[in-house]
Amino acid sequence: MIRRPFILPIAACLASLAPMHAQAAGGHALPLNAQPLGGFVTNSMVMIWIAVGLIVLFCRAATRRMSLVPEGLQNFAEWAVESLYDFLGGLMGEHLVKRVFWFFGSVFFFILTVNYLALVPGVGTMGWESAKGFTPWLRGGNADINMTAAMALTFALLWFYWAITENGFKAFIAHIFAPKGSFHGIMLAMMVPIFLFVGVLELISIGIRPVALSFRLFGNIYGGEQTLEKLMTLVPEKLAFLPALPFYFMELLVGFVQALVFTLLCAIFLKLICDHGEEHH
Amino acid sequence: MMTVLAAADTAAKSGLAETFGLHTPFFIAQVVNFFLVIFVLKKFAFGPIQNMLEQRRLRIAEGEEKLKRIERQLAESEQTTAAAIAKANEEAIRLIEEARQGAQAFSEQKAQEAIAQAQHILAKADAAAQAERERLAAEIRRDFGRLVVATASQATGGVLTEEQHKRLHDDALAKIA
Numbered sequence: 001m002i003r004r005p006f007i008l009p010i011a012a013c014l015a016s017l018a019p020m021h022a023q024a025a026g027g028h029a030l031p032l033n034a035q036p037l038g039g040f041v042t043n044s045m046v047m048i049w050i051a052v053g054l055i056v057l058f059c060r061a062a063t064r065r066m067s068l069v070p071e072g073l074q075n076f077a078e079w080a081v082e083s084l085y086d087f088l089g090g091l092m093g094e095h096l097v098k099r100v101f102w103f104f105g106s107v108f109f110f111i112l113t114v115n116y117l118a119l120v121p122g123v124g125t126m127g128w129e130s131a132k133g134f135t136p137w138l139r140g141g142n143a144d145i146n147m148t149a150a151m152a153l154t155f156a157l158l159w160f161y162w163a164i165t166e167n168g169f170k171a172f173i174a175h176i177f178a179p180k181g182s183f184h185g186i187m188l189a190m191m192v193p194i195f196l197f198v199g200v201l202e203l204i205s206i207g208i209r210p211v212a213l214s215f216r217l218f219g220n221i222y223g224g225e226q227t228l229e230k231l232m233t234l235v236p237e238k239l240a241f242l243p244a245l246p247f248y249f250m251e252l253l254v255g256f257v258q259a260l261v262f263t264l265l266c267a268i269f270l271k272l273i274c275d276h277g278e279e280h281h
Numbered sequence: 282m283m284t285v286l287a288a289a290d291t292a293a294k295s296g297l298a299e300t301f302g303l304h305t306p307f308f309i310a311q312v313v314n315f316f317l318v319i320f321v322l323k324k325f326a327f328g329p330i331q332n333m334l335e336q337r338r339l340r341i342a343e344g345e346e347k348l349k350r351i352e353r354q355l356a357e358s359e360q361t362t363a364a365a366i367a368k369a370n371e372e373a374i375r376l377i378e379e380a381r382q383g384a385q386a387f388s389e390q391k392a393q394e395a396i397a398q399a400q401h402i403l404a405k406a407d408a409a410a411q412a413e414r415e416r417l418a419a420e421i422r423r424d425f426g427r428l429v430v431a432t433a434s435q436a437t438g439g440v441l442t443e444e445q446h447k448r449l450h451d452d453a454l455a456k457i458a
Contacts, residue, residue, distance in 0.1 A: 031302075034302065034307065036307070040306060040310035041310075042307060042310075048314065048318060052322065055322060056321065056326050059326035059327065060326075062330065063330060068336075068337065078330060078333065081330045081331065081334065082334055101331070102319075102323045102331070103319065105327050106318075106319050106322040109322075109327075110322060145301045145303045146304065146310075146311040147314075149308055149311070150314065150315045151315055153312060154312065154315050154316065154319070218301070
């Protein structure tokens with residue numbers, strides 16, 4: 001029996017050997033870019049629509065025979081949606097969550113499904129070799145920076161739209177540049193340039209947030225997939241599943257946590273930008 | 282928005298985007314794609330579930346409202362019932378008092394009637410007794426008169442006249458009257 005204190009060093013040692021072994025075994029790595037299958041359709045885009053199809057099928061099955069006393073799939077679907085709704089409601093408030101849940105609910109379940117689908121054996125590992133290198137048929141949707149960036153940009157656009165429609169354009173600008181607190185006379189004159197500078201920093205912060213959202217999700221998912229793939233090259237082919245197995249459980253957790261983190265951060269950003277307006281009103 | 286674009290531009294210039302596989306045509310395609318994804322999920326996936334949850338929330342709110350209304354009505358009903366019971370009690374007490382007074386008056390009336398009837402019966406009995414006594418006295422006098430006359434006739438040997446008989450009879454009656 002291996003004692004627990006030895007597990008981490010052994011895992012670290014195996015991980016450090018992985019690239020060398022993979023190269024020796026002639027293994028391939030998941031390319032960094034999503035590959036086009038034809039036109040603008042990439043292998044990650046196919047996965048995205050498979051995920052959407054599965055979500056829609058599940059929801060249609062759950063809502064086929066809707067009853068006021070839910071059971072079976074309807075019960076599970078309502079529990080999942082209502083739990084998220086209540087969770088976000090506690091964070092953003094009843095008014096805001098009622099308005100924006102369609103986006104946050106969709107994003108959370110979409111990211112979760114896409115993340116889990118990326119763990120299905122064959123995704124990212126089955127494909128063809130060409131002069132450009134290995135091209136997988138399917139690729140985890142969130143292991144494509146274009147997808148995560150698209151989600152972050154969509155959120156950013158909706159973020160500004162919701163902030164402006166909730167508080168008004170003036171309050172939105174005031175939230176960024178106006179002095180926070182009650183200043184009068186000379187203090188106000190001194191504070192104005194400081195808060196203008198703070199506003200510029202806030203603008204940079206706002207600009208960085210979608211970028212951070214994109215890279216965080218992409219990095220975690222792509223990194224996870226790479227880890228699994230590398231671990232499988234550490235041992236002979238027949239036992240390839242073995243070292244990756246514990247990390248599959250970790251990736252299941254990462255898939256959930258990353259979906260939650262993305263949704264939660266978006267919710268917090270929205271709440272922060274809308275909260276200021278509520279104080280003024 | 283400007284800062285996002287500026288950040289994207291900077292990233293593109295520095296080759297960061299290229300390093301991570303961010304390509305403008307694919308990025309735009311994914312933005313359009315994601316809009317479609319969101320629309321499809323809203324329309325076909327979470328829309329019906331959210332509607333159901335909203336309906337249930339409304340029903341629960343309605344149920345709670347109904348419960349409050351029923352509780353309010355019950356409280357009102359209890360108040361009305363208590364008032365009706367109090368009123369009925371008052372009415373019952375009044376009726377009992379009236380009945381008691383009526384019974385007392387009736388009882389007194391009946392007693393008076395009984396007394397009057399008894400007195401009437403007694404008076405009648407007295408009158409009857411008096412008449413009987415008088416009849417008996419008259420009969421005794423008549424018999425005594427006849428006896429005196431008969432005795433006198435036998436004692437005299439039947440020599441007394443009718444006039445004497447009558448006088449003797451009247452004298453005897455006068456003496457016993």
